[in-house]
Amino acid sequence: MALRQRDEETWLGSSQADIRDLFKLKYKVCKPSPSDFVDVRCGCGSDSFHLYVDDEPPSAVRVCRSCSAEHAICESVVDFEVNEMGKAECECCCEEFEITVGIAINAAKNQSAIFVGCRCKECGIVGLWGKWKVRHSSNRNLLSRA
Numbered sequence: 001m002a003l004r005q006r007d008e009e010t011w012l013g014s015s016q017a018d019i020r021d022l023f024k025l026k027y028k029v030c031k032p033s034p035s036d037f038v039d040v041r042c043g044c045g046s047d048s049f050h051l052y053v054d055d056e057p058p059s060a061v062r063v064c065r066s067c068s069a070e071h072a073i074c075e076s077v078v079d080f081e082v083n084e085m086g087k088a089e090c091e092c093c094c095e096e097f098e099i100t101v102g103i104a105i106n107a108a109k110n111q112s113a114i115f116v117g118c119r120c121k122e123c124g125i126v127g128l129w130g131k132w133k134v135r136h137s138s139n140r141n142l143l144s145r146a
């Protein structure tokens with residue numbers, strides 16, 4: 001693993017595992033920090049996706065680069081049209097990402113937070129593209145639907 005800092009705001013990773021390191025680095029000071037993670041794979045086995053994000057509701061949809069399957073990450077949205085969402089694009093103009101999803105569970109507040117991290121397939125920049133809160137009752141089973 002080799003997460004390295006390029007400048008104040010930019011981190012570069014050499015593998016998908018570095019997305020987890022970014023979570024640990026950036027969110028270890030917030031409580032709770034993400035405790036469980038999933039390296040997302042499409043049903044077809046691909047680890048390469050286009051990502052679409054929205055604020056209303058906060059959500060993220062991944063589209064497989066290999067088989068074109070569309071999937072709402074952690075059931076964040078039910079009815080969606082990817083063309084109406086914002087397409088994630090790296091500063092290098094690449095739109096192809098590895099995706100790792102983390103969950104932080106706050107039992108006291110009956111709340112969890114979902115984190116969607118990406119690593120650019122082209123230049124290796126790792127970053128957080130989505131973060132939203134869910135009721136704790138939905139809990140970590142959500143990760144199985146990342």
Ligand SMILES: [Zn+2]
Pocket residue numbers: 042043044045046064065066067068069
């Ligand atoms: Zn696929």
Ligand SMILES: [Zn+2]
Pocket residue numbers: 090091092093094120121122123124125
């Ligand atoms: Zn890039």
